[in-house]
Amino acid sequence: YLNILKNVTYFFAQNRATKLLLEKHGVDQVSISGDTRFDRVAAIAKNKKELPxxxxxxxxxxxxxxxxxxSEDIEVLLPxxxxxxxxxxxxxxxxxxxxxxxxxxECMRDTIRYSKLEESTGDEDVLLVDNIGLLSSLYAYGEYAYVGGAFGAGLHNILEAATYGVPIFFGNKNYKKFNxxxxxxxxxxxxxxxxxxxxxxxxxxxxxxxxxxxxxQVNMDYVKDNTGATDKIFEYCQKLIKS
Known part of the structure; x- marks a missing residue:
């Protein structure tokens, strides 16, 4: 793989750590573009689904x-x-x-499934989302977020919550590989x-x-301050095409 990498004209690294890692292996045509995930979550927040x-x-x-x-997250969250x-x-x-x-x-409070939300009496306290694809828009309706996974294989994407400007909680076992x-x-x-x-x-x-x-505000600014990687990469590709 290193031989293939060395034949590539130019590389963009997400951060200084990945740049140093590439340079350590002899890949020196590298600059830091940032992480395109920030651009993606900022775009999601800008175009979030309205969920009446x-x-x-x-x-x-x-x-x-x-x-x-x-399940490990739920054990902590349920009480x-x-x-x-x-x-x-x-x-x-x-x-x-x-x-x-x-x-x-197991929940001692009134619950309702998302698929039954049209039948709501208005007295429910806990909404259980029984479909997929809505999470990035659901964060917009919260004042707080808890993101799962860190008690197990690894923390899930906290940037999807951060972009909406909410404090975030997560487990303390497996999150340190996520900058x-x-x-x-x-x-x-x-x-x-x-x-x-x-x-x-x-x-x-x-x-x-x-x-x-x-x-x-700290979380919202963090996402905003780290956007722009997609534009940097796109601009470089345009220069390549024109040259």
Whole structure:
């Protein structure tokens, strides 16, 4: 593979670490473009789907959107959900195999499936998303986000939540290979937690409106400040075509 890489005219690296890695292996025609994922999530937020039924479910309550959660995440979240007066939108990573039914049984608050939302009485506290493809738009309806995966194979995409300017929580086991997770923790926009009590205690920091707004703005600015990689790569390709 290294021989193939060395025959490529030019490379764009996501960040300084990947640039140094390429240079270590003798690939020296490299510049840092940034990460195109930032451009993608910024575009998603700009063109988000309007979901009137979700807006109606939200009403005047604050919401935590739980995205791509696994059973390990649910173990931590359930006591928090059951003790909270907030509303929740839960979008499991897997919707087959009885995942939704298990959540309905274990949740002590009134639940409704997204597929049944038109039949809502307006009294439900927890929306269980039993379809796919909506998560990136659902984050727009939350004041907080919890992103799953870090208690298992690896943290899912937190940029989809960050672009909407909400504080983010996730598990503390497997997130350190994701640069954005480290940086957002350091900036104060994200928190890694290991248990229900940690989630409960850390959440209280963001209950006050000023703290909530500051953390949200940090995350939104982080995405905004890192966009532009797609344009850099496209401009270079145009130069190649013209030369």
């Amino acid at each position: 039924l979700v807006k109606k479910f939200k009403a005047d309550k604050k919401i935590m959107v739980v995205g791509s959660c696994w 928090f959900i059951n003790a909270s007066d907030m509303k929740f939108i839960i979008a499991p990573h897997e919707i087959e195999g009885g995942t939704i039914s298990k959540l309905e049984k 954005e997770a480290i940086e957002l923790i350091n900036l104060g926009g994200a928190v890694a937690i290991g248990s229900y009590t940690e989630l409960r205690d850390q959440f209280t920091i963001f209950m006050e409106d000023t703290a909530l707004q500051i953390a949200g």
